[in-house]
Each structure stands twice: as structure tokens, then as C-alpha cells.
Amino acid sequence: MSNVTLTPAEFTLVKFDADQVRALIDQTLGEIEFPVDVDVTIDVDEVLPHPLTASMANVVDGAAHLWYTGGCFESPKRQTGLSVDHTRVELGVGLLRAKDRLVGGFENAPADEQLDDRQRTLWDTYAEGRLVPLGFPVRIPRRRYTFRLYGGFNDVADAAFEQLWTGAPITWDGLSAMAESLAAADTRPERKKSLRKETLRQAPAA
Amino acid sequence: MRKQLPPEMLARDSRFVRTSIMDQVMDPRNAKMGERELGSARLQPERPAAADRARNLMHGIFTGEIQALEGAGRTTFDFDDDEAPFALKLDMARQCWDESRHVEISVKLGDWMGTEIGEYSEATFLYEAACAPDPILRLCGVNRALEGLAIDVFNTMREFGDLSGDPVLEFCEDWMLADEVTHVKMGSDWLRRLTADDPERRERALDFQRTVDKLFSLGGFRGESEENPIQLARTFRSMAGFSTDEIDELAEIAAQAQEDARAMVAGGS
Amino acid sequence: MSDPSKPRAAFAPWDRRELPGLFTVEESARRVGTYKWLEMRLFESLGGWVATVPELDVKLVLGRHCYHHAWHAELMDKRLPELREMNTDRLCEPANPEMVAFVAALQEPEAPEHTIEKLVGIFRVLLPRKIAAYTYHMNATSRITDSPTQRSLGFMLQDEFEDWREGEMLLQSLIETPEDVERAARRQAELETLVLAAGGIAGPGTLGSDVVTEGASV
Numbered sequence: 288m289s290n291v292t293l294t295p296a297e298f299t300l301v302k303f304d305a306d307q308v309r310a311l312i313d314q315t316l317g318e319i320e321f322p323v324d325v326d327v328t329i330d331v332d333e334v335l336p337h338p339l340t341a342s343m344a345n346v347v348d349g350a351a352h353l354w355y356t357g358g359c360f361e362s363p364k365r366q367t368g369l370s371v372d373h374t375r376v377e378l379g380v381g382l383l384r385a386k387d388r389l390v391g392g393f394e395n396a397p398a399d400e401q402l403d404d405r406q407r408t409l410w411d412t413y414a415e416g417r418l419v420p421l422g423f424p425v426r427i428p429r430r431r432y433t434f435r436l437y438g439g440f441n442d443v444a445d446a447a448f449e450q451l452w453t454g455a456p457i458t459w460d461g462l463s464a465m466a467e468s469l470a471a472a473d474t475r476p477e478r479k480k481s482l483r484k485e486t487l488r489q490a491p492a493a
Numbered sequence: 494m495r496k497q498l499p500p501e502m503l504a505r506d507s508r509f510v511r512t513s514i515m516d517q518v519m520d521p522r523n524a525k526m527g528e529r530e531l532g533s534a535r536l537q538p539e540r541p542a543a544a545d546r547a548r549n550l551m552h553g554i555f556t557g558e559i560q561a562l563e564g565a566g567r568t569t570f571d572f573d574d575d576e577a578p579f580a581l582k583l584d585m586a587r588q589c590w591d592e593s594r595h596v597e598i599s600v601k602l603g604d605w606m607g608t609e610i611g612e613y614s615e616a617t618f619l620y621e622a623a624c625a626p627d628p629i630l631r632l633c634g635v636n637r638a639l640e641g642l643a644i645d646v647f648n649t650m651r652e653f654g655d656l657s658g659d660p661v662l663e664f665c666e667d668w669m670l671a672d673e674v675t676h677v678k679m680g681s682d683w684l685r686r687l688t689a690d691d692p693e694r695r696e697r698a699l700d701f702q703r704t705v706d707k708l709f710s711l712g713g714f715r716g717e718s719e720e721n722p723i724q725l726a727r728t729f730r731s732m733a734g735f736s737t738d739e740i741d742e743l744a745e746i747a748a749q750a751q752e753d754a755r756a757m758v759a760g761g762s
Numbered sequence: 763m764s765d766p767s768k769p770r771a772a773f774a775p776w777d778r779r780e781l782p783g784l785f786t787v788e789e790s791a792r793r794v795g796t797y798k799w800l801e802m803r804l805f806e807s808l809g810g811w812v813a814t815v816p817e818l819d820v821k822l823v824l825g826r827h828c829y830h831h832a833w834h835a836e837l838m839d840k841r842l843p844e845l846r847e848m849n850t851d852r853l854c855e856p857a858n859p860e861m862v863a864f865v866a867a868l869q870e871p872e873a874p875e876h877t878i879e880k881l882v883g884i885f886r887v888l889l890p891r892k893i894a895a896y897t898y899h900m901n902a903t904s905r906i907t908d909s910p911t912q913r914s915l916g917f918m919l920q921d922e923f924e925d926w927r928e929g930e931m932l933l934q935s936l937i938e939t940p941e942d943v944e945r946a947a948r949r950q951a952e953l954e955t956l957v958l959a960a961g962g963i964a965g966p967g968t969l970g971s972d973v974v975t976e977g978a979s980v
Binding site for chain 1: 510512516517520521522525526529531538539541542543544545546547548549552604605606607608609611612613614657658659660
Binding site: 495502506559562570586590592593594 | 806
């Protein structure tokens with residue numbers, strides 16, 4: 288089993304039970320068959336609430352480093368409370384993407400900070416689609432809307448979504464080519480194409 | 494059936510969970526959030542978490558429309574014929590149909606955006622503004638303040654639909670926006686008609702409207718700067734019968750609410 | 763090419779409308795006034811109930827129907843001055859005290875678990891009664907002299923039929939057990955007894971039975 292570090296060790300601003308989150312991480316690692324010899328660090332920025340959802344999954348020196356806003360795990364129904372379903376899916380997507388970087392054909396992918404929205408949403412879709420047969424509580428309409436928002440509201444984007452959602456293996460090179468084909472098919476004016484470089488992630492205050 | 498139904502008695506099925514304004518005000522993360530440099534708060538596709546923020550706002554619109562339907566419905570029932578003119582009740586019944594349609598549109602839009610009914614908690618302060626004992630206060634609080642806010646929200650969402658190239662969102666918001674302009678105009682017309690010979694009552698009604706406007710500008714939710722998720726829709730408000738002075742005053746209320754929020758954060762950190 | 767100078771009958775051969783009708787101007791106005799009063803109470807009830815029903819589909823249907831009945835009240839309100847009643851409030855009244863009692867009983871349910879009772883009152887008692895009364899009015903009044911009332915009643919009946927069907931379907935979907943059947947039947951019987959005591963929504967003679975027995979001209 289991987290050596291897992293969750294930060295913060297105890298949550299103080301939200302009512303997340305750190306032991307429960309750790310258990311969900313362990314469960315997810317097992318379900319997605321994450322490499323057992325890889326250390327995992329997961330940072331949760333508990334200041335940022337739902338709906339400020341954002342995450343990153345990188346591999347540095349052979350270890351997986353994941354970062355989430357607290358909003359990713361928060362229940363939209365109970366302010367500051369944990370949503371087990373949301374947490375499972377967010378962890379599943381993040382850890383699968385980290386696994387892709389380690390052994391899944393994404394070894395040459397740029398760090399998350401360097402991805403544009405289109406590349407990122409394609410990769411997230413590929414990961415979330417693979418959670419379906421594992422029994423994770425994923426919601427296809429939610430993912431499809433996010434996909435269209437960044438991939439385009441057109442048939443080419445919808446076909447790409449179906450391909451990724453079925454989980455047919457793809458590498459970073461294939462995925463980035465797909466992102467380029469979506470860009471070419473996107474008839475929205477440039478100003479309407481979202482390719483942001485902003486991030487919610489900040490260095491902790493000294 | 495009693496007259497004046499309190500907010501806690503609003504009937505909902507098991508999917509809905511209620512939250513209070515105190516839950517939001519007392520959230521310990523508020524002070525910490527104020528210390529962060531999170532950039533523009535405007536709801537735009539290029540901003541982080543745009544999809545979840547849009548979904549969240551869409552569900553807020555959905556529950557707001559339910560409460561607007563309930564508020565208009567109660568105004569047809571709560572007042573006897575001598576308290577509320579026949580024509581006013583007809584307008585409120587018409588609004589019931591419009592709000593009912595808006596709920597239907599919101600449900601369909603929720604499906605489109607991947608939001609489930611009851612996915613987010615529901616705050617009832619919109620309906621609370623519809624519980625005023627004087628019908629003209631209700632008209633000011635609901636039709637001018639809250640439906641006015643709806644103009645700002647729908648315009649923001651319509652722009653979001655346009656910027657993201659989402660044809661369904663833009664189409665739906667544009668239609669709802671047309672209805673809201675009508676509702677606000679209704680409120681403005683009734684305010685003038687019912688208080689033509691009663692300046693004191695008019696002032697009370699406008700005071701109530703200011704209170705509601707301030708409440709819904711809480712924490713800088715609505716305004717004219719980059720820090721405000723919802724932007725004041727001056728053109729549509731003008732179409733709905735707001736004078737330039739009234740819109741300027743609202744902008745000031747919003748700016749003041751933002752300052753109050755900053756002061757609260759500074760005091761709490 | 764037709765001959766523009768050729769005289770033609772004022773009524774086409776297929777237009778079989780006749781001049782006589784059972785209602786005087788005053789009687790038509792009286793009935794229109796009671797309809798307006800009832801449509802007002804009905805749209806107010808539906809508006810009030812919107813907040814008290816938890817079923818989302820029912821909530822939305824009540825919101826929509828609320829406006830239908832408000833529009834009916836408006837149509838009747840506009841017709842009254844055309845029937846020589848310039849003070850439209852004067853004739854906007856219940857047919858009798860028993861009708862007031864019926865409406866009070868109709869509006870009584872409030873609790874969220876009483877949706878069946880609310881809908882039975884509207885869709886199994888009141889709307890069928892209105893359909894009957896409006897149909898009688900359309901058939902009984904002069905199709906020439908009172909055709910503006912007839913036209914309005916035609917629009918109203920179209921709403922009533924469609925709303926009744928929608929409400930009845932909602933009820934059938936809500937009635938799931940023999941106990942629910944019993945509840946609905948009991949509620950219907952209670953309210954039917956009250957509207958019977960009122961003699962119908964326009965009072966005794968709503969469907970003209972008094973006319974037949976007494977041989978009166980109205």
C-alpha cells in the first residue's frame with residue numbers, strides 16, 4: 288500500500304473527518320489499482336468552498352502530488368460538510384490521472400499548471416469514464432456539460448466525449464491531438480474559447 | 494388554509510435541504526477567503542470553476558423561481574378584495590404562471606447542465622421578502638427588489654451562455670429575462686398607482702425595497718465591479734421602469750454592502 | 763366571378779342560430795357575476811396552495827391553472843358592464859350563503875400531506891360543476907343576443923376541460939392505495955353535499971331544473 292500523507296492532518300474550517308478522508312483515499316487507491324510502491328501526498332485547501340472546485344495531480348520525483356480545494360469534497364447540501372460521493376469521484380479522477388502520469392501513457396504530459404482547459408477537461412473525462420465500471424457514483428450529465436463548456440457545443444466535441452467516456456486507452460499524444468481537433472472544430476469566436484491560465488491554487492501564507 | 498404562510502411551512506419533497514443565512518454568515522472560511530487574491534469574481538467561462546459556479550447559480554435560480562411562484566401565489570390569497578385591488582391580484586396570478594414556467598425552464602436547464610433537483614441547499618430569504626403584511630411592500634420587495642435582482646442574474650447567465658457558446662443557456666435566459674422585465678415593471682406601476690396619494694406609504698415601501706436590495710447585495714454578490722459575480726443590468730432595469738437615480742442608488746447600496754463585507758473580514762481576521 | 767349585386771341571406775344556410783334564449787340581460791349578468799366571484803376564489807385558492815404542496819409537478823400545475831382562472835375572472839369582469847352592470851363589484855358575489863360555505867370547505871386543507879384533498883375539491887367537484895354550469899349557460903342563452911358571453915364561456919370551457927384532465931391525471935397518479943381511494947371519495951362526498959345544498963355554482967337553477975318544474979320564462 289502506498290504511503291499516504293493528507294494535509295491538513297485535521298480539518299479546522301470544515302467539518303471533514305480526516306480519518307474518513309484517509310479511509311476514502313485508501314479505498315480509492317485499491318479500487319483503481321494505484322501502484323503500491325508510489326508515495327501519495329494530498330493537499331486540501333479547506334479555505335476554498337464549494338462551488339470553487341479545482342484540483343491538480345502531478346508526479347514529482349516518482350511521487351504523486353495531488354491538490355484539491357475543499358469545495359471538491361464539500362457537500363453542496365450541507366455547508367462545510369463532507370460529501371462522500373463527491374470525494375470518491377474527485378479522488379478517483381485525480382489518482383487515475385496521477386497513475387496515467389506514472390504508467391498510463393501520460394509520462395510525457397506537461398504538469399497540470401501547464402494544461403489548458405480543453406486538454407484538462409479531456410483528460411478528466413477520460414479518467415472519470417474509467418470510474419464507471421468500477422462503481423463510482425459518477426454523473427455523466429455533469430461531466431458532459433463541463434466538457435462542452437471547454438471543448439465546444441458541437442457534434443465533434445460530443446463524439447470526442449463518447450470516445451473518452453468509454454475509456455478506450457489513449458495516451459497523452461493522442462489526447463493532445465484530440466484537443467487540437469476540437470479546437471479546429473470549435474466555431475466559437477476566439478474570445479469565447481476558454482483557455483484560462485488562472486488558478487485558484489495559492490502558496491500557503493507564510 | 495391560513496392567511497400569511499410562514500417560510501418554515503413552505504412545502505418541499507425529500508430532495509430539498511434548507512439552509513439559513515446564518516449558516517453562510519457564520520462560515521469560518523469567510524474571513525480566510527477575504528485574505529486571498531482570487532481575481533475577478535465575475536461569472537465568466539474563463540474563470541476557474543466556471544462550470545460548477547454556473548451550476549450552483551442555476552440551482553439557486555431554480556429554487557428562487559419556486560419561491561417567487563409561491564410568493565406571487567400567496568399574494569393572490571393573503572389579501573381580501575379591499576386590501577388588494579382585483580387587477581393587482583390578476584397580475585399576481587399571471588406572475589404565478591410565469592414563475593411556474595421559469596421553474597420548468599430551470600429544471601430543463603439543470604438537466605442540460607448536469608444539475609439534479611435538490612443537489613444544492615435552499616435558502617428561503619426570497620420567500621421571506623414575500624411575507625410582508627402590506628401588499629405594496631410585497632410588490633416592492635419582490636417585484637422591484639428581487640425580480641430586479643433576477644434581471645441582473647439572468648443577464649449575467651445570458652452573457653455566460655453567450656460567452657461560452659452555449660445556445661440552450663443563452664436562449665432560455667433571454668426568454669426569462671423578458672418575463673422579469675415585465676414583473677419589475679408591474680411592481681413599479683403598482684407602486685405608483687397605489688401610493689399616488691400616500692407618500693408615507695410609498696416611502697415605507699421603498700425603504701423595504703432598499704433593505705431587500707441590501708440583503709441581496711450581501712458580501713458583494715451583486716454590483717458593478719470585477720469583484721461582483723452578478724453584474725447590475727442597467728439597460729434592462731431602465732426598461733423595467735427604474736430611473737437612472739434609482740439604479741445609481743442601487744449601485745451605491747451594492748458598493749456599501751461590499752465595503753461592509755470587507756470590514757467584516759478585516760474585523761474577523 | 764361572383765355577382766356583387768346579388769342579395770344574400772343574412773344567415774348562411776348552415777347557420778341555425780335562433781334569436782330566443784332563456785336568459786334576460788339581468789339573469790345573464792347575475793350568473794356572470796357569480797362566475798366571476800367563484801373564479802376569483804378559485805384562483806386565490808390555487809395561488810395559496812402552491813406554497814403548501816410538496817409535489818413539484820402539482821405545484822407547477824397549480825401555478826399555471828391559477829392564471830387560467832384569473833383570466834376567466836377578468837373575462838367575466840369585462841362582460842358585466844356590457845350587461846348594464848357598471849359597478850362590477852355589485853354582482854360579483856356568491857350565489858348564496860351555502861356557496862360561501864362550500865368555498866370555505868374547499869379552501870380548508872393546508873397541510874402538505876393533504877394534496878389529494880386539495881385536488882379532489884378542485885378537479886372532482888368544482889371543475890365538473892363549472893363545466894356543467896357554463897355548458898348550460900352556453901346552451902340556454904341566446905346565441906345571438908348574448909354571444910359575447912357565450913364566446914367567453916367557450917374559451918373558459920376549453921381551459922376547464924384541459925385543466926380537469928390534467929388535474930384528474932395528477933390525482934390518479936397520487937392515489938396509490940385503497941385508503942387513498944377512500945380519502946378521495948370521502949372528500950368528494952363532503953364537498954358534493956355542500957355544493958348540492960347551494961343548488962350548484964350559480965345557486966338553484968344552475969342547470970335550469972327550476973325552469974322546467976315551474977315553467978318560468980327564465
